[in-house]
Amino acid sequence: MMSERVIPHAYMPGALLFMGIETVRASELRGLPTFPCLSLLLTKIPGHFFPPIIWSLLAVYLVSFGISFATTSPYEVLADELDIITTETGDPDDVPSDVEEEAKANGNKETPIEELDVQETVVLEEKQPHALFTVLSGLPSPGSMLWSAITVAINLLLTGMVTDLVYNAPYLHQANDLSFARLGFVSDTSANILVREPRGTELPIWISYRDEDAREVQNAALRPPDDAWKSAGQISWLSEDTDYTAAIMIKGLKPDTTYRYALSNNHSDSFTTAPRAGETSRHNQGSFVFFHSSCIKPHFPYNPFSHPLSVPGFQAVAAVKDFFRAQFMLFLGDFIYIDVPRRLGDSPETYRREYRQVYASPDWGDASRGLPWIHVLDDHEIANDWDQNVTAPYPAAVDPWHHYHTSVNPPAVRKDTTYFSFTQGPASFFLLDTRRYRSPITSANATDPGKSMLGQDQLNDLLHWLRATPTPGVRWKFVVSSVPFTRNWRLNSGDTWAGYLVERQRILEAMWDVGASSQGVGVVVLSGDRHEFAATELVPPEGGKWPVQASATEFSCSPLNMFWLPWRTYWEYPSVPSHGDNGVVQGEDRLIKLVVPVDVSFKYVADASKRYHPRGNSKFGAIELSTPVKSDQSVLRYRLFVNGRVTWSYLLQSPAKGSVVGRAKDAVWG
Numbered sequence: 001m002m003s004e005r006v007i008p009h010a011y012m013p014g015a016l017l018f019m020g021i022e023t024v025r026a027s028e029l030r031g032l033p034t035f036p037c038l039s040l041l042l043t044k045i046p047g048h049f050f051p052p053i054i055w056s057l058l059a060v061y062l063v064s065f066g067i068s069f070a071t072t073s074p075y076e077v078l079a080d081e082l083d084i085i086t087t088e089t090g091d092p093d094d095v096p097s098d099v100e101e102e103a104k105a106n107g108n109k110e111t112p113i114e115e116l117d118v119q120e121t122v123v124l125e126e127k128q129p130h131a132l133f134t135v136l137s138g139l140p141s142p143g144s145m146l147w148s149a150i151t152v153a154i155n156l157l158l159t160g161m162v163t164d165l166v167y168n169a170p171y172l173h174q175a176n177d178l179s180f181a182r183l184g185f186v187s188d189t190s191a192n193i194l195v196r197e198p199r200g201t202e203l204p205i206w207i208s209y210r211d212e213d214a215r216e217v218q219n220a221a222l223r224p225p226d227d228a229w230k231s232a233g234q235i236s237w238l239s240e241d242t243d244y245t246a247a248i249m250i251k252g253l254k255p256d257t258t259y260r261y262a263l264s265n266n267h268s269d270s271f272t273t274a275p276r277a278g279e280t281s282r283h284n285q286g287s288f289v290f291f292h293s294s295c296i297k298p299h300f301p302y303n304p305f306s307h308p309l310s311v312p313g314f315q316a317v318a319a320v321k322d323f324f325r326a327q328f329m330l331f332l333g334d335f336i337y338i339d340v341p342r343r344l345g346d347s348p349e350t351y352r353r354e355y356r357q358v359y360a361s362p363d364w365g366d367a368s369r370g371l372p373w374i375h376v377l378d379d380h381e382i383a384n385d386w387d388q389n390v391t392a393p394y395p396a397a398v399d400p401w402h403h404y405h406t407s408v409n410p411p412a413v414r415k416d417t418t419y420f421s422f423t424q425g426p427a428s429f430f431l432l433d434t435r436r437y438r439s440p441i442t443s444a445n446a447t448d449p450g451k452s453m454l455g456q457d458q459l460n461d462l463l464h465w466l467r468a469t470p471t472p473g474v475r476w477k478f479v480v481s482s483v484p485f486t487r488n489w490r491l492n493s494g495d496t497w498a499g500y501l502v503e504r505q506r507i508l509e510a511m512w513d514v515g516a517s518s519q520g521v522g523v524v525v526l527s528g529d530r531h532e533f534a535a536t537e538l539v540p541p542e543g544g545k546w547p548v549q550a551s552a553t554e555f556s557c558s559p560l561n562m563f564w565l566p567w568r569t570y571w572e573y574p575s576v577p578s579h580g581d582n583g584v585v586q587g588e589d590r591l592i593k594l595v596v597p598v599d600v601s602f603k604y605v606a607d608a609s610k611r612y613h614p615r616g617n618s619k620f621g622a623i624e625l626s627t628p629v630k631s632d633q634s635v636l637r638y639r640l641f642v643n644g645r646v647t648w649s650y651l652l653q654s655p656a657k658g659s660v661v662g663r664a665k666d667a668v669w670g
Helices: 009-030 034-042 050-071 097-105 131-137 145-172 312-324 348-359 364-368 394-404 456-467 501-516
Strands: 002-008 075-088 114-126 180-186 191-196 205-211 230-235 245-250 258-263 268-272 288-293 329-331 373-375 420-424 427-431 476-480 522-527 533-538 552-557 584-588 593-597 608-613 619-626 635-642 645-653
Touching: 050 145, 131 145, 180 268, 180 364, 180 373, 191 258, 205 245, 230 245, 288 312, 288 552, 312 364, 312 619, 348 394, 427 456, 456 476, 456 501, 476 501, 501 522, 501 552, 522 645, 533 635, 533 645, 552 619, 608 635, 608 645
Parallel strands: 288 329, 329 373, 427 476, 476 522, 522 552
Antiparallel strands: 002 114, 075 114, 180 191, 191 245, 205 230, 205 258, 258 268, 288 619, 420 427, 533 552, 533 608, 584 593, 619 635, 635 645
């Protein structure tokens, strides 16, 4: 719509000021719609610093939007004409006295007999609403109250989603009434079961079990079935001291046998005991399979229509676990994220609530049914990049970790320690604690011999385990580390083994000794933490005492349900160091500067990248161990699952007993 308005000249400065304010407010507001981008970014990378920024920007945005909408003209100026009309009065006596006096004061002897009339004609057109621009820019539309309201509503909705992600689960889904049971470590003769029951009316809880395989005996005359229910004791009392949890151990079981347990509070499940050390399972066609991953954050990626405790990664595990008949899930830390997207306290109850919420997920039951879970501690169960040993908040953080995880984990290597070891079938495992005993990240250079990730006792126990002669039939040793062993990760590498290079080198040399020995045992490192996947070959230096076939292999896989980084953070380091003229060995790469005394006997060798896969909010690895007929070498087949689908497969072969043989170098993509 177009219209003409005649505006007295005296009003024009106000009109120009109005237009100036409009321009300034629009320019201010144009930069503010970045906060919806942050809202969307929160669903991709839920950093703890995002929520305060988003809420602050919302406040600024709403004030600026209101001012801009109130001061922005709904019209556009099409034409602006200035008319000056001269009128002769004809009679000097008609001239006002003040005009006559002003003329004489200016030196004019004659009285003016003309009058000037100044008029401005402005042609205006009502601005048309631009719906798409208004919605995308966040700017008000002066020509449409509707679209202005819609764009504000969209921004309020996005910010509401952020608030929902931060506060919905902690305050509305605390899972105080959670009642559940899960499988922990299952050996060849026993099974650990964790029970939580806050309802006092269910006490005492009676535990029973029976042999499921015995029920399938075909000829009862030759072998009477032993399928009767047996008692495994009772839980008489549960209290708030342990968050109403208790650990049960069913003993006296037979190796490689399927059992079913039942509790009097209506929880039950089936499990298969591990095969004896050095043997394979008859239940899985001679294969031994287990999963590994790390990092869980419920309700991520954010979906306003999903349950606030949903974990899509659990669904991916549930879809394949029965097909592979996995022995267990080896979970390498960050089972909770106490500080993401926002830390809401550091009391034991705050940490306990996070554990309950994961176990209260509607997806947990399918992912855990028949699948034992074994756990390692990492930083987000305590605080990001934790390196302060047992200082606060560590005591509060490990309270639920002990109740929910270590109470049903494999046996600790030493009493009152938090690192574990066990042997099942063709493999032996050492589960490291890389948080409780480490030196602070910034306490020394990465090549300082006194800087330790493990502490002296844990390091000695690990080296002893690596050097020990394995049980006959054991063809693999798995070193389980919550953080990557390779130096190839560039982002925050000081938190990984790249920040503890001297200790790392001692462990590497012990691994290479195993690979070069006549034991016929291969060494594999499993790690997580990075929210990406990488397969890396840890190669010994050329010309050293170890052949290249003694290399260890690392599979680093995460997250099970969390964000992934959209930029590359992993690539090979060059081999270092080189000798300078000053008697110091120096080497420098993008993140770590190495300064080592010249008498150091080892060289830092490049870790060879085999596969790097950063994408995917859900990743886990399936490791299958098998020994072909008429062969003393074991085959390891690794399958990488990304968002529920196999995206990569890789084969390794253990060294031949008595000599070192080549390993498979070609990957088979699935």
